[in-house]
Amino acid sequence: MTIAESLGRVRERIARACQAAGRDPGEVTLVAVSKTKSEADVRAAWDAGQRVFGENYVQELARKAEALRGLDGIRWHFIGRLQRNKAKDVVQVASCIETVDSARLADAIAKRGACEVMIQVDLAREPQKGGCAPEELDALIAHVRATRELTLRGLMTVPPLEGDPRPWFRELRGRAADHGLRELSMGMSADLEIAIEEGATLVRVGTAIFGSR
Numbered sequence: 001m002t003i004a005e006s007l008g009r010v011r012e013r014i015a016r017a018c019q020a021a022g023r024d025p026g027e028v029t030l031v032a033v034s035k036t037k038s039e040a041d042v043r044a045a046w047d048a049g050q051r052v053f054g055e056n057y058v059q060e061l062a063r064k065a066e067a068l069r070g071l072d073g074i075r076w077h078f079i080g081r082l083q084r085n086k087a088k089d090v091v092q093v094a095s096c097i098e099t100v101d102s103a104r105l106a107d108a109i110a111k112r113g114a115c116e117v118m119i120q121v122d123l124a125r126e127p128q129k130g131g132c133a134p135e136e137l138d139a140l141i142a143h144v145r146a147t148r149e150l151t152l153r154g155l156m157t158v159p160p161l162e163g164d165p166r167p168w169f170r171e172l173r174g175r176a177a178d179h180g181l182r183e184l185s186m187g188m189s190a191d192l193e194i195a196i197e198e199g200a201t202l203v204r205v206g207t208a209i210f211g212s213r
């Protein structure tokens with residue numbers, strides 16, 4: 001299957017999930033996760049109308065963003081773990097950093113310029129995945145909101161690989177609602193339908209578009 005065909009299938013899955021949930025498909029943004037994939041693959045997806053791409057690694061993001069900046073309307077979301085000393089390279093190219101998980105990282109980003117961000121929450125307490133601990137979330141939201149350079153769009157999470165993701169998606173939605181945050185980045189290739197049912201506004205899909213890594 002070509003990337004254009006795979007992308008078509010993912011769009012259909014999103015449309016069907018929205019219909020089943022009684023949601024407007026315009027509320028759900030597809031973030032095409034292109035980590036480890038070639039610039040040619042990103043270009044193929046762009047040719048098929050995809051505009052928002054997700055990357056996990058700073059160097060890879062910088063290289064692709066530079067090589068592909070001629071593609072009209074292309075936008076990059078950073079979805080990987082970010083070290084504070086790399087914040088500069090990401091702020092320059094990413095339209096959104098989805099993985100802010102500490103006040104120190106938020107400050108490091110703000111020092112480098114204005115940026116839209118999301119807070120990653122480690123709901124299942126799997127520290128290797130990144131994300132702030134649930135009990136730290138309220139304070140981190142307050143900190144980011146008090147930081148003039150940063151615009152807080154919402155919350156992001158990566159649920160455990162095993163088991164039903166729904167309770168985690170539901171919990172993220174509840175926490176966002178508690179704080180009046182609109183955007184929810186949750187759902188990947190395997191579980192985007194469940195995420196959309198539970199209110200996702202951004203789904204991050206790699207394998208189902210670009211094939212296995």
Ligand SMILES: *Cc1c(COP(=O)(O)O)cnc(C)c1O
Binds near residue numbers: 079188205207208
């Ligand atoms: C790689 C990755 C994805 C995409 O996962 P797939 O299962 O390939 O769709 C989504 N979110 C994050 C944070 C990732 O690292």
